[in-house]
Amino acid sequence: MSFKHLARPLIAATLAAATLAALPACADDMAAAPASSNAGATPIAGDGVYKAFHEKEGIQRIMDDFIVRVTTDPRIERRFANANLQRLNLLLVQQVCYLTGGPCEYTGKDMKAAHAAMGLKDDDFNALAEDLQLSMDREGVSFAAQNALLQKLAPMEHVIVTRRGPLP
Numbered sequence: 001m002s003f004k005h006l007a008r009p010l011i012a013a014t015l016a017a018a019t020l021a022a023l024p025a026c027a028d029d030m031a032a033a034p035a036s037s038n039a040g041a042t043p044i045a046g047d048g049v050y051k052a053f054h055e056k057e058g059i060q061r062i063m064d065d066f067i068v069r070v071t072t073d074p075r076i077e078r079r080f081a082n083a084n085l086q087r088l089n090l091l092l093v094q095q096v097c098y099l100t101g102g103p104c105e106y107t108g109k110d111m112k113a114a115h116a117a118m119g120l121k122d123d124d125f126n127a128l129a130e131d132l133q134l135s136m137d138r139e140g141v142s143f144a145a146q147n148a149l150l151q152k153l154a155p156m157e158h159v160i161v162t163r164r165g166p167l168p
Contacts (some may be wrong), residue, residue, distance in 0.1 A: 052145030
């Protein structure tokens with residue numbers, strides 16, 4: 001399925017920004033940073049969106065499912081070949097928990113530093129977005145809650161996708 005055929009392309013694209021933002025090129029790129037200052041955005045006020053994501057347990061289920069999807073998706077599995085998947089999972093849970101207004105702190109690198117050397121392209125971004133959308137849908141996250149998170153995630157795309165166009 002191509003990105004342009006998604007029923008909700010804006011959600012998928014924006015969620016990809018957040019996910020790629022937590023994706024390290026390798027284990028060395030996962031050094032701890034000051035708590036939450038590198039999450040890419042300020043959190044959503046209140047805890048309503050966090051609760052709509054089924055709190056930390058729901059976010060953990062989303063990321064567990066998502067890691068399986070991206071590491072087996074032939075379009076992007078190579079991006080995860082050298083990743084510390086356990087640490088990636090932790091950072092993704094932290095980031096989404098924090099951004100949705102939950103009690104978590106994000107301890108990963110800032111978005112630009114984490115992705116600077118990866119050369120991520122639009123095709124990587126789109127494939128990852130599709131996988132993340134499927135994981136969120138599987139958890140039953142409401143469309144309204146996804147949209148609230150999207151407002152925080154959308155600006156991250158321009159920082160993490162550094163190469164435009166399809167893969168060669």
